[in-house]
Amino acid sequence: FEYQVRQRSGDILWLSDSATGVRDEAGNIVRYEGTLRDITDQKRAEDAIAEGRRLLQQVIDTVPAVINVKDRDLRYVLMNRYMAGIFGIEPSDALGRTTADLMSRYGAAKTDENDKRVLKLRKGLGFYEEEYKDSSGNMRQWLVNKLPLLDAEGEIERIVTVALDIGERKRGEQEMRKAKEAAETALRNLRETQASLIEAEKLAALGRLVAGVAHEVNNPVGISLTVASALERKTAMFTAEVERGELRRSTLNDFLSTSRDASSQLVSNLNRAAELIQSFKQVAADRNYSDQRNFDLGDLTEQVVMSLRPGLRKHNLTLNVECQPDLTMNSYPGPYGQVLTNLFLNSVAHAFPDGRAGTIDIQVRESGKDNVEIIFSDNGCGMSLDVRRRAFDPFFTTRRDQGGTGLGLHIVYSIVTNRLGGRLDLDSEPGSGTRIQIILPRVAPLEQAAE
Known part of the structure; x- marks a missing residue:
């Protein structure tokens, strides 16, 4: 004893x-x-071992992860409280027991298979993922690593297992994937909606041009109709006198003079109407012409401006155009016309409130060997710093209550920077008007996304 x-x-x-x-x-x-x-030394050694084991147990019990040690017979010789809690037992209850005593048959078989691989390979398995059910029947997901512990002779004495619960991370990854898919779907829908709105804005701008041109064409056509009606009455009277044999020289001279004047007015007004219609036809055709082609920038600018002039009179505005001759480009005439049209309509709508008179200037000139410069400016009310910063943002408008869509200048920016391969700069101060500088390459990029 x-x-x-x-x-x-x-x-x-x-x-x-x-x-x-x-x-x-x-x-x-x-x-x-x-x-x-x-046996004092022996007792002290035993106490030291017991204290070390107690300290080890306390340490591993503080770790929020699975930690266990098994012998070569795959029986537990150490288990931390975190793992024991999964199975609803105390750590000491696991000593001497096997995985089959604690896990489901499927889970135990998988775990034992990996333990045997450690014994066979004589090295750790590296991190891998594993699933098994806890005492509540809930499936748990783990990131596992198994390592051998060697004795003094280099033989495997124990197998250490460490496993981290990655269920929350997996659920987070799944939620992130779902959120990403939802965001991508929303972005795709937004882009489709934005594209539809941009197209609608283009059609609306074209519609405003049609209305303006129709109004302008009505003037020469109306005058021509009045002159033609008067000439018809004069001709009827002249014919009646001839049939009665009462034609006098004075009547003949008067009829000839009236006919000359009427013909001159008809030719002049109908030519004016034809020019307007031809100009509009060219602009409309160019808008639908998506292919790259050669054209004279000055001529195209004049054609676009001619279609814009009908909107000037009722707004009390003056439009000045200065184009350098012989500026040949290989680009997209339709999108360029859309840019000028949107800038013009934006200026008319925003720069001159309350119907005040004003001036819009367009200057087109060479900029270096390979570029052209278009300066679009007005002497209107200008923009505040906040408006200037957001002017090209989609759906930003200062006239939402008046039906503004906020896409006019965004379309300009998109066309210039994408389809035409250029850049633009906006300069504006309250009360000092607005100046937009556009630099375009004379040869547009071949592969640019459509606006």
Whole structure:
């Protein structure tokens, strides 16, 4: 048996006492013979081991992850409280038990298979993912690593397993994937909607041009109709006099003079109407002409401006155009016309509130060897810093209550920077008008996304 004794110095000794009874001839015990050993060092070593194991258990119990150690027979010799809690037991309850005692048959078989791989390969498996059910029947997902512990001879003595619960991370990844898909779908829908609105804005701008040109064409056509009606009446009167035989020289001279004047007015006004219609036809055709082709920038600018002039009169505006001759380009005439039209309509709508008079200037000139410069400016009310910063943003408008879509200048920016391969700069101050500089390459990029 073992017991403690206190020395005179106060130190405690552990003693191990073993004795055997010595019997006489009659079988009676007459004395005891035995040994008394000092096992203090042994006890201290055992206490140190126990304390180390207790400390190790405390440490691993603080880790929010699965930690366990098994022997070569795949029985648990150590398990932390986190893992024991998964199975609804105390860590000490797991000692000496196998995975089959704690897990489902499927989970135990997978775990034992990986433990045996460690014994066979004599090295760790590296991190891998694994699933098994807890005591509540919930499927748990884990990031696992298994490592061998070697004895003094280099043989595998233990297998250490560490596993992190990655279920929350997996759910987060799944939610992120769903959120990403939803965001991509929303962005795709937004782009489709934006494209539809931009196309609608283009058609609306074209419609405003049609209305303006129709109004302008009505003037020469109306005059021509009035002149033709008057000439018809004069001709009827002249014919009646001829049929009655009452034709006089004065009547003939008067009829000839009236006919000359009427013919001159008809030719002049009908030519004016034809020019307007031809100009509009060219602009409309160019808008639908998406292919790249050669054209004279000055001529095209004049054609576009001619279709814009009908909108000037009712707005009390003056439009000045200055084009450098012989500026040949290989680009997209339709989108260029759309740019000028949108800039003009934007200026008319925003730069001159309350019907105030004003001037719009367009200058077209060469800029270096390979570029052209278009300056579009007005002497209108100008823009504040906030408006200027957001002027080209889609759907930004200062006239939402009056039906503005906020796409006019965005379309300009999109066409210039994408289809035409250029750049633009906006300069404006409140009360000082607005100036937009556009730099375009004389040869547009071949592969640019449509606006």
